[in-house]
Amino acid sequence: MLYLKLVLRNTKRSARDYLIYFVTMTLCVTLFYGFLSVTSRYYKPDLGVEYDLDLMSDGMKMAVCLVSLLLLFLIWYVNGYMIKSRQKEFALQTIMGMERRTTAGMFFAETFLMGIFSVLCGILLGMLGSQFITAMLLRSYGRPYRFSWTLFPDTVALTLVFFAAAYLIMGIWNMRAIQKIPVIEMLNAGRKNEEDFRKSGWMPGLTVLYGGLLCWMTTEGISKAYYYWDPRYALPVHLMFLSNILIPAAALLYGAVWLLTRRRHRNAGRIRVLMAGWLCFSLAAACAAASTAPVSMEYYLPTGAGTLNLHMLFLLIDIIYFICSLIYLANDGLCLLKEHFPRIRYREENLFFFGQMISKLRTTTKTVTLICITLTLSACLLLSVPFLAGWADGYLEQRAVYDIQISTDYTDTYEESELPDDDYGFVTDHLMEQGITVKDDYTFYMYLPEREEFHQRVKYEFPAVAISLSDYNHLLTMRGYEPVALDEDEFGLQWQSIATEESRKEFLSENRQTDTDVGTLTLSEDSIYDFELGETLYNNYTDVVYIFPDSVCEKLLAVDRNRYIVTEETVPLEKAVELERIFGEVYPETDTGVHYTIRTSTQQINSTTAMIFILRAVMTYGAVVLLVICFTILALQQLCDLPKWQYRFGVLRKMGVEKSHLDRIILLQLIVWFGLPVLVSAVVSAAVMGYFFQMYSAQINAYIGAGELSAQVSAVTAVLAGLLLCYFASTWRMCSGISGGKPQKIL
């Protein structure tokens, strides 16, 4: 009974003392419950009969549970912090005669109780979170959202089981840990104030590893240049090949010089000199590795996906080394600043501030570096969400423009006699049998301007195909657009929205006139369009279709036969799947000859939207969990030091430093402590995302819109900043208390 009272009292006190633990746990449960609720079998949002949530539900459940494993690490870390801060209490209980097992058991009971309380609060808040996810889901499917307050029993059970199991595992771990700490160590835990501020040896080890990787980068650079080098390439290609050899090679040379001269020049021989050099080289090597993909895309280099992936790996390695060495050397930078600028060093309490920061950074370099890398990853994940989901969403919108699209691909056909000539009548027959009314239906050919182009099969040199004016106008009316006109000796152009401005300009400069089998046609300046007519209209590797007068098309070689159908009502999912199955039976997949494809918008929307939602939800969830982990660790690292701070600030107070100055030092410390990893990760993730946005600017312009993406990225950045501010403010609030009041009495 006494133990129970003790447990309850301690839990109550712990809830107040370890507010961050409680808030973090509640936040984790909220996120877990919110994201998992959409997988509940009781979850029935109004998506309409044509969509099925099963695919999404299974994928989400697995992804959420996998990401949630990260939470185990957080629970373990926070428990470790609590053990550290309560060691003295454990020691006193042991000295009073309580068995170690009982002490550990009481701590377990406390954390378990507090954990379960946070789970309950988390589930309540999770119900709100679930509504947020539902709104996100319904928006994905283009349905209206209405708030409803629902508790899903299976999700509640799963949440309880997951967190109870997590607390149980951690509790047993903690009990073992508490029983292993010697009583004297626990008793003196709070009194230990003098630390060894030497750095650990992990970074020199990492530098040696990076040296090995530089060798790999150099040899890969040489081998790629050996295989793909061609003197006819443009200057940027030469620079790309050269930089991927010369930069890692120069870094290695620098390392060799450092190794040879380190015994002669003691100061210059320090490993930090090597690291500082390689910090710069890693940045340059990252730029070189990053240039491979855009240069390959721009100049149609034959570098395969393997090479591009390898350079992406090099880019990742360079970024990680850059972050690690930057954080490691940040401390040396502070030391240099302190040593070489006496005016700054001896300005008021700067000496104390430098001491605080240098000692903290020295003893926690590894933690700060890991936080920095994780923050970068999480920021990149969050910033990728609007980009990837917007891309997929926009692509879907432009792809699924008709309810049913049947198309062909002639590129594996080598005889003109094999070219398609079907009208796919069985499809409309099947639809009628299924009671689906066809609103509009159109079958048409796509033509090659010149017959000789039929055998052109070199990638990136595929000819653009042509459509007759009447066919084009019918497709326009099916989409609700006005028909267009064209003179007999003229041609028009229909662009796919993905086409960049540069490629359009380049095409136009070379194709003001175009040769056909029946003569030369001139471009009608008023007939350049980019209506959304689906991507099956275009030939492989081309973004444009010629619009020719009907009289011209009659004499051209028809290479593709397409049929687009618009139905009165949306085709239900199961009927769409059945239609695709029947179509597959009539036109089975073959290695050569004409390839026939059917696409139903229901099936596309269902699978793509589900995938987009899973992508959006899991990436958001993963990123937020990582952010919460990072910010919690940053906050706890400072709160762990509160007893030391109390002592150190107490000394300052006794020496006559005003409270306002102490407050300023605390704020500055927290700004640097939170600011350093956040700033580094913000700069790195901005550079990385900027690079990707730039590389895929065509897709962004076509599917999302630069303005829309900027707005979404700004919103994500604001959410990130808000979360950071919350953690910063609560940590500051808890730390600022130590500057107040009178100095500690002498005894």
Next chain:
Amino acid sequence: MREILRLEHIQKYYGNVGNITKAIRDISFSVEEGEFTGIMGASGSGKTTLLNCISTIDTVSAGQIYLDGQDVTEISEKDIARFRRENLGFIFQDFNLLDTLTVSENIALALTINKVPAGEIDARVSEIARKLDILSVLDKYPYQISGGQKQRCACARAVVNHPKLILADEPTGALDSHSSRMLLGTISGLNEQMNATILMVTHDAFSASYARRILFLRDGEIFTEIRRGNESRRVFFDKILDVLTMMGGSTDAVS
């Protein structure tokens, strides 16, 4: 000699109505410039409370404390930090060095807080370190040096600003006998060579024997006072022991 510290009828009560603890009942004394005064007494006699009140870390319930003519009990909360850093130097039992700073930085911090020009700081740190024989450990962190060296570093920090009064609270409490002897020699040296005014609280007769004058406290009042005069430290030590013996036996207890 100029009077540097004067206490007039100091009283310090703790608690509230119905449960009052009288830590200091009524204490008055004065200290002259360059004097090395010891305060002795048993646990609970009020010696540390007295030191806290003089150092402005605690407030008095009644009475006045004048430091170089200024009434410290009247100093506003806003100005108290400045008063402390400009007039007082502290030496604590547990050194109170900052573990994140080297020895030289610990000393320099006292100067930077007092806004001493940056150009003068290194020279003044070296000068005081040479006087206290800690030049060789200036670049070391507190965890890298011995207890005696730590306390000499604390002394250097306390005197580097030439405060009007140095307050030492059981400075040898955490030291072994050899280090204690060396430190007391150092404190005496500060007093004799730099004319530093020192007020040292101790319960150890040997440490107290280094002072020139001892105030004995009992139950929040001055029990007696002895001065060393021209006597040797050995004789003074014996005198201290005699007083302590006398203080330890209460006449009330046997009556």
